[in-house]
Amino acid sequence: xxxxxxxxxxxxxxxxxxxxxxxxxxxxxxxxxxxxxxxxxxxxxxxxxxxxxxxxxxxxxxxxxxxxxxxxxxxxxxxxxxxxxxxxxxxxxxxxxxxxxxxxxxxxxxxxxxxxx
Amino acid sequence: xxxxxxxxxxxxxxxxxxxxxxxxxxxxxxxxxxxxxxxxxxxxxxxxxxxxxxxxxxxxxxxxxxxxxxxxxxxxxxxxxxxxxxxxxxxxxxxxxxxxxxxxxxxxxxx
Numbered sequence: 001x002x003x004x005x006x007x008x009x010x011x012x013x014x015x016x017x018x019x020x021x022x023x024x025x026x027x028x029x030x031x032x033x034x035x036x037x038x039x040x041x042x043x044x045x046x047x048x049x050x051x052x053x054x055x056x057x058x059x060x061x062x063x064x065x066x067x068x069x070x071x072x073x074x075x076x077x078x079x080x081x082x083x084x085x086x087x088x089x090x091x092x093x094x095x096x097x098x099x100x101x102x103x104x105x106x107x108x109x110x111x112x113x114x115x116x117x
Numbered sequence: 118x119x120x121x122x123x124x125x126x127x128x129x130x131x132x133x134x135x136x137x138x139x140x141x142x143x144x145x146x147x148x149x150x151x152x153x154x155x156x157x158x159x160x161x162x163x164x165x166x167x168x169x170x171x172x173x174x175x176x177x178x179x180x181x182x183x184x185x186x187x188x189x190x191x192x193x194x195x196x197x198x199x200x201x202x203x204x205x206x207x208x209x210x211x212x213x214x215x216x217x218x219x220x221x222x223x224x225x226x227x228x
Contacts, residue, residue: 035218042119042204042218043159058215090158102147102208102216103166105173108158 002027004109006091011114013085021076021112023091031097032074033106036060037088046089049074050097078114085116118143120207122219129226134193137222139205141186148181148188149206149216152199159204162190195226 004025013019025032031050035043045058049068063082068074074093078085089112094104120141127135139148147166150173151159163173165181165188173179178191192199202223206216 033216040220042220043206045215045217048215059217102149103164103172105149105161105164106151106216107161110158 004091004093004107006089006109006112008112009110011112013114013116015116016080017116018077018079019085019114019116021078021089021091021114023074023076023109024072025074025091025093025107025109026072027093027095027107028071029093029095029107030071031094031104032068033092033094034058034064034066034074034076035090035092037090037111043090046076048097078116085114088113118209118212118217120148120205120217120219122203122205122222124222125220126223127225129195129199129224131195131197131226131228133195133226134191135195135224137190137192137203137205137224139188139190139207139219141207141209143186143207143209143211145181145183145186146208146210148179149208150177150179150188150190151204151206151218152201153204153221154201162203192224195224197226197228200224200226 033048034046047066049055091109092106150162153159202221
């Protein structure tokens with residue numbers, strides 16, 4: 001079955017440490033996205049990538065970094081520069097990008113809940 | 118640029134209907150609707166595109182008023198499984214190729 005996997009489901013880190021969240025998809029989708037969700041709030045875009053070796057900042061990119069070396073993989077690193085990293089992180093993919101008039105639905109992974117203390 | 122959703126929350130009994138609204142201050146290319154159950158990933162429900170095309174589940178209905186930059190999601194004969202948080206996402210003509218999500222509408226269906 002095709003889908004998106006994120007690991008781990010729960011992650012605990014000490015303040016000041018960088019941490020990398022994994023996202024893999026086998027849907028053969030071109031575009032991939034990272035969102036952050038805080039309690040009672042909507043999804044905010046961190047980074048997105050429309051093709052391999054290319055990515056753009058979203059609305060809240062400060063303190064985060066990404067890479068897109070393979071079509072299937074889009075890992076997110078939460079750096080120590082992120083002031084308030086505790087949140088639920090969702091990875092998504094779509095066949096095309098929203099640039100195509102927003103014509104493609106996004107498929108989401110199960111999420112990683114990051115707690116930094 | 119974030120679309121505004123209303124109501125913030127609604128409680129229904131099984132079999133009742135509900136309407137969730139999504140409004141933007143920008144001209145839109147498309148509106149997306151997703152449902153998220155607690156602790157889970159959002160699930161795609163529907164896309165409504167400028168020009169009238171729609172893609173989504175047969176049992177879900179929605180409208181898109183391009184002139185008013187508004188969309189509504191119609192939930193009829195609600196079931197317990199409809200409970201969750203509903204998000205609209207918009208792709209607007211000024212913000213380019215990013216999907217921007219509203220804050221969500223919490224729907225609870227009681228037996």
